[in-house]
Amino acid sequence: MTHFGTILTGIAFSPNLKANVFETLRLGSFLNAKVILVHVGDKNDKKEQQISEYCNAFPEFKDQVSVIWKSGDPVKVITSACKEQQADLLILGAAKKEKTSKYYLGAVAKKIAKKAPCSLLLLIKPSIERIPCRHVVVNGLEHPKTNHTIQASFEFANALGSNKITIVEEISQSEVTIKVDDDKSLEKSTLLQKQILERETSRVSTILNEVDSSLKKDITIKSQGIFGTRGYSIGHYAKIKRADLLVMNKPEKSTFWDKIFPQDIDYILSELPTDVLIIH
């Protein structure tokens, strides 16, 4: 049933190593998946010992873990490892901006994120102790991929024991064709917005009907329509609602224009509001 049979993560010897490995292993055990740790760089005994020490903290799970040692360009090593191992999920850690409490994806991680052939989980605060994931926010864009994303997020939420899912429909402001100038146009635009929201809610509820009811039974489901810039609004929403995980569609292949104008996902990558799961 699970989509995430193989989880892959890149490791480097940084102060965050322990937390990163712990998060990955914990997630692997929740999802009942195989975990592959990829170390970019030369292998030595000390490092090997340290990693096996971490794995020993998960005695029932450690058999599912394998470590790959490979040197070269981190971007290439990790993406090719994903392909070779047929990974379903790649976990990446985010960097924190100095002095502020904002998280972003580093340059290398960003490149990997764009090239990775599988789903991505971006963690902002890896932790050695488990922090429960209570509230999951999922995008409800009108897109063929959305069905799959919502389905996957329910599975993920169940595996992690989350009890609340909010589906956010981001509606482009340009859909509200009536500009507000005075009382009359305000009335019209309010009415139009209401109609659009109702349409979106009913669309999302048909998607929800397709989700297996066993996945829905322990979870409070909410749907929220937002008028705003795609990709950005949902991050903002996740942040103010203090969501623990944001689940999004993987964007389409980027074209020339996308490189000039920021794409939906770029907003999220340059300022992670919370942990983000991007479903391939």
Next chain:
Amino acid sequence: MTNSRNIKSFFTALPKNIFSGFVVSLIALPLGIGLALASEVPPIAGIITAVIGGILVAILGGSNVTITGPGNGLVGVVAGAVLLYADQSGLTGSEALYQGYLIVLAAVICSGLLMLVLGFLRLGKLSNYFPSSAIQGMLAAIGLIILGKQFHIMMGNRISRNGSLEYLTEIPLTIIKSFSYSDTSLTFAMFSGIISLVIMVFYAKIRNKYLQLIPAPMWIVLLAIGFSYYYELVLQLPNPIHPDYMISGIPEAHEIIANIPTPNFKEVGTIGFWAVVLSLTLIASIESLLSIKAVDKLDPEKRRSNVNRDIKAIGFANIIAGFLGGLNVVTVIARSSVNVNNGASNRSSNFFHASFLVIFIVLFSAELTRIPLPALMAILVFTGWKLAHPSKLTDTFKIGKEQGFIFLTTLIVTISVGLIEGIVAGIIATGLIHLIINKSVMPFVRNILKPNVLMFKESDTNNYYVSVKNFCTFLNYTKLKRKLDTIPETEEAIIDFSLCDFVDHTVMENIADYKETFRKKGGNLEIIGLDLLDAGSRHPFGLRKLLPVKKVLESTGVLTNRQELIKNIAKELDYSYTVRKKIETEYLENFIYFKTKTINHTYNEIGKKDTVFKVFDVEFYEGEFIAKEVVRATMLYTELDHVLPMFSIHREGLLELMYHYAGFKDIKIEKEPVFSKKFYIKGENDFAIQQLITPELAQFLLNNPTFHIESNGKALLIFTKERLAGVNEIKKMKIFTNELKKIL
């Protein structure tokens, strides 16, 4: 169906609108002539501006109760341009000025085109991008420019200088000189100016219904014309005022049409010309937008103006005015507020104001030459003084030292260099201050283009929730404004700044305006998440702290005589007494009396503990700008234990300004003819009010005729006069209320 009802309501509202249009035209006439003269153009140009503006904006515009015509703000720019081009023309005297005027007409047409384009691009809201303190500074500078120049003419000492600064610094010289005029005709000219100024200053302070039937500027005109006739007919002497200081050259109606000037476009290729066009456009849009915003607040029906359509209409009116010899059309605040106060309910009053001006010119153009120039300039000096009143500076400093700095920078650069330079300096000063406070440019650079505002309607509570991220200043305020504009003001809304690192004064001030509009329309706008910024800031004057909520002032502790006495009453009755100013006055706003008034605060409040029964002094004002009148009155407020219809009852002649009640009809009580004849009874529900007036109540009110009584449905508001009440009056008020409540 709705259409025919609209037409019907339009016609029933027509008499009121004709009346208010008439009253406004009484101000517009002297002001139009005065502004044109101060702008160094033929006096009739001001009237043409008002007529064209009034007619076209009434037909095409998108606001409701605004008045359009020549504006104060443009005087400096127009006069400067006329004088500059007059110098270049190689001619002298009035010939030269006329040539300058023709070139300025071309600039007016171009600025009209520019505004039209801005309106179509929906960029009409240009002023959103300017920091408020800079706008305040610019307005004060405009005030000083007007005041500085016209003061000398008002004193009978016409001088010609290069810069605005020189006019200001020479004011003391003119005053000294005025004591030693050898020519008595100059002294007479000076007196006409000073008397007019005195009228302007004291008019608002005297509340007498006969005096206030005619606006102050018209009193000046009438007195001046009367004076001239007195000399001519009674004393059989020539007018003692120097002929140079009389209005000259008001043509008759047929001459105006025959001599429509042709705009001169020969400068259209020069940079200087376009600088003038830009200044005209900038000021005309800013002045109009600020006025529309202020007038929307006064509108008793609380409608929202269509700003973009208004800007387009004003732009179009500018083009036509330019071709017909008029100046820039702008929405003007003082005339608009007089319009509201006299019961205007739609744009037709603007049209009628223009029509009455046409009638005045056709019938009385010859009489207008009897008005002395200093008298008209006194009106402008007063206007300038109001714009540049020192309290504007001290108020800005109260908000924060840095705001005062922005204000002063804009003011000084505007006066000493020019308008565009001034506003640019204001923007730069604001930007620099923001950088200094944040110690970094990065937060601004990185986030300026990001969509930082999130708004959604919470599906569980149906509240609108607006969250602002990163920073929110004049640079990106439009993003927030665009969202806020789409929320109906009758709803509940919350603005959350907790994800915001920096909020500036411009934003805070604008949000305070939104808050007021929401409250007036029955909704609620709340601001949250600022406490955090406040605590996190180490800067003593951090802008993020600046909530422009007026500080609740504690009095110095020393009580006046009256306060002591009130305190004693409170003690006798076992009431509580608070001297402190309270700004929570929402409970007063839905009384009919306060519909067209803005309440500042209440103070000196005594109240019964437990129940809502209180007597307090309230400070409020009606009108805006030069028509602004601040009133302090003592009122009694008590909540009812049962619901009553909304009404207002007072004896004929009790209130000086009863025409402010326009909009509510006088209800006849058939069964109580004596009572009905002596009292004004207003309200919306005739039947319920007729039911309410029992013989017992009618007799009681006839016996106690000095009280004004209002009900908003849930509570009563009772007062005697529009002034502070003495201690005995307060006691009487209390006894009366208790009796009244028993009967009701």
